[in-house]
Amino acid sequence: MExxxxxxxxxxxxxxxxxxxxxNAADWHNLMLKWESxxxxxxxxxxxxxxxxxxxxxxxxxxxxxxETPRDSTDKEELEKLxxxxxxxxxxxxxxxxxxxxxxxxxxxxCDLEAYQCSGDIPRPILFHTWPTNLFYETSLKxxxxxxxxxxLKKTIVGEIAHTSDxxxxxxxxxxxxxQPFIDNNIKVLLESMLLETGHRPL
Amino acid sequence: xxxxxxxEDSALLSLHKSLRRCLDVIDEQQEEWYRALxxxxxxxxxxxxxxxxxxxxxxxxxSQTPLRGFSILHHQIFYKLEEGIDVTLEKLNRNVRILQGxxxxxxxxVGSVLxxxxxxxxxxxxxxxxxxxxxxxxxxxxxxxxxxxEKFFRNQHLERKNLLxxxxxxxxxxxxLYNTWEKLNDLSSIRQNIVQGTVQMMYIFAHCCPxxxxxxxxx
Numbered sequence: 001m002e003x004x005x006x007x008x009x010x011x012x013x014x015x016x017x018x019x020x021x022x023x024n025a026a027d028w029h030n031l032m033l034k035w036e037s038x039x040x041x042x043x044x045x046x047x048x049x050x051x052x053x054x055x056x057x058x059x060x061x062x063x064x065x066x067x068e069t070p071r072d073s074t075d076k077e078e079l080e081k082l083x084x085x086x087x088x089x090x091x092x093x094x095x096x097x098x099x100x101x102x103x104x105x106x107x108x109x110x111c112d113l114e115a116y117q118c119s120g121d122i123p124r125p126i127l128f129h130t131w132p133t134n135l136f137y138e139t140s141l142k143x144x145x146x147x148x149x150x151x152x153l154k155k156t157i158v159g160e161i162a163h164t165s166d167x168x169x170x171x172x173x174x175x176x177x178x179x180q181p182f183i184d185n186n187i188k189v190l191l192e193s194m195l196l197e198t199g200h201r202p203l
Numbered sequence: 204x205x206x207x208x209x210x211e212d213s214a215l216l217s218l219h220k221s222l223r224r225c226l227d228v229i230d231e232q233q234e235e236w237y238r239a240l241x242x243x244x245x246x247x248x249x250x251x252x253x254x255x256x257x258x259x260x261x262x263x264x265x266s267q268t269p270l271r272g273f274s275i276l277h278h279q280i281f282y283k284l285e286e287g288i289d290v291t292l293e294k295l296n297r298n299v300r301i302l303q304g305x306x307x308x309x310x311x312x313v314g315s316v317l318x319x320x321x322x323x324x325x326x327x328x329x330x331x332x333x334x335x336x337x338x339x340x341x342x343x344x345x346x347x348x349x350x351x352x353e354k355f356f357r358n359q360h361l362e363r364k365n366l367l368x369x370x371x372x373x374x375x376x377x378x379x380l381y382n383t384w385e386k387l388n389d390l391s392s393i394r395q396n397i398v399q400g401t402v403q404m405m406y407i408f409a410h411c412c413p414x415x416x417x418x419x420x421x422x
Contacts, residue, residue: 153273160269168259169268172280175256176270179287181279 017110018127021136024103025198028140028191031103035096035147042089043177049082049161050170057165083162090158097144097151104144107137131197139190149182211331214323221319222345225312229352232305233398236356239301240388246295250288251381254374257284288377292367299364306360313353320346348401355398362387 014022056075111134118124127133157173164170195201265277320327320342327342335341340348366380366387 149273153270153276156269156272166263166268168263171256171259172263172265172268172270175260175284176276176280179280179283181276181283185286 017114017133020106020110021127021133022198022200024106024136024140025194026200027103028100028143029195029200031096031099032187032191035093038089038093038096039177039180042086042093043174045082045086045089046157046161046174046177049079049086050174052079052082053162053164053170054167057167079162086158086161090154093154094151097147100140100144100147104137104140107140111137128197128199129203136194136197139194143187143190146183146187150180153182211326211328214326215331217323218316218319218327218342221316222349225316225349228312229309229398232308232356236302236305239298239305243295243298243384244388246291246298247381247384249291250295250377253284253287253291254377254381257281257288257374260284288373292369296367299360299367302356302360302363306356309356310353313349316349317346352398352401359387 052075056072056079114124114133124132153176157177161170161173164173192201196203260277260280265271265273270276332342335344363384366383369376
């Protein structure tokens with residue numbers, strides 16, 4: 001006997017659009033987890049960069065002459081290493097964001113296919129519990145737009161963080177990196193709703 | 204031959220039982236108190252850190268930085284930081300509710316001991332109550348220590364709860380919370396040591412004190 005709480009309406013034989021939507025929902029979940037993981041590691045690198053910048057700025061203040069000390073060269077090497085690390089992580093996040101856009105376009109494709117198949121008076125099917133197919137696309141688009149803005153902000157930060165001497169601005173960059181201002185908190189609700197609807201989460 | 208208890212013996216026996224229960228509760232509750240306070244430390248630091256970040260964001264003119272292209276960024280980051288403050292305050296409130304639970308449990312049991320004493324006060328001689336030797340405190344001493352212990356938990360909880368009250372200038376309130384919480388922790392650790400010492404002493408005396416010694420009451 002199948003458990004009531006875990007079954008989806010067409011769990012046993014999901015094919016076509018329903019299969020695609022369910023897989024996409026799972027992909028969204030995995031991509032968001034990966035994003036968070038990279039974001040935390042990248043924040044750690046950004047934090048080190050800021051600390052290094054602040055300590056070298058105060059060191060510069062203490063030195064009246066412009067001669068390059070051994071500390072300077074070590075700091076520069078360290079800074080370069082950390083910047084490469086941050087850039088690498090940023091690029092991984094960028095790839096994730098592109099995959100999110102692709103998922104959204106897949107949802108769009110499923111919607112278009114349904115519109116084609118159900119043209120005229122044919123009613124559009126509900127593939128899972130209550131959501132019409134276009135709601136998956138709208139939700140995915142909303143989430144994808146958030147990540148698009150966020151990656152654009154991160155791109156600016158990655159480009160500027162090592163060239164800024166304003167300590168306050170450095171701290172703002174860090175806050176922005178950590179708190180991801182363009183990713184609304186309701187994104188978790190959107191994702192969980194999608195997982196619930198597609199049967200990845202028990203009802 | 205049947206052993207017949209004097210009324211004073213019976214009164215002291217009740218008091219002894221109540222006192223033991225109370226000591227067990229205090230011993231158990233103070234561990235919970237200590238755990239809750241330890242959990243508060245990172246939360247208080249996070250709050251202070253969030254205030255720092257908010258103030259820095261206020262100082263920076265976003266339109267004159269490379270972030271100028273993100274028109275609503277200023278509001279968004281403020282919103283996120285304020286939200287971080289709310290979430291952290293809620294967690295802190297949850298811990299203060301644990302402190303409140305400890306305070307209530309201790310107050311209840313200390314109140315019980317005092318009640319048992321009040322009910323049996325007429326049966327116990329004043330001399331017995333005040334009897335103190337070189338290696339054991341008097342019953343009056345023990346009751347006073349208990350009251351001090353109860354007062355410690357009550358005051359500490361109240362002071363911390365008051366710190367969590369946020370007025371109009373909540374950033375200043377959080378600064379004040381951060382500074383005062385640290386001081387309370389210092390003060391608390393000193394007082395906490397006194398309370399712990401007192402509880403330990405009472406444990407020892409509960410076994411050898413002439414007023415409540417075991418052999419007399421057959422416990």
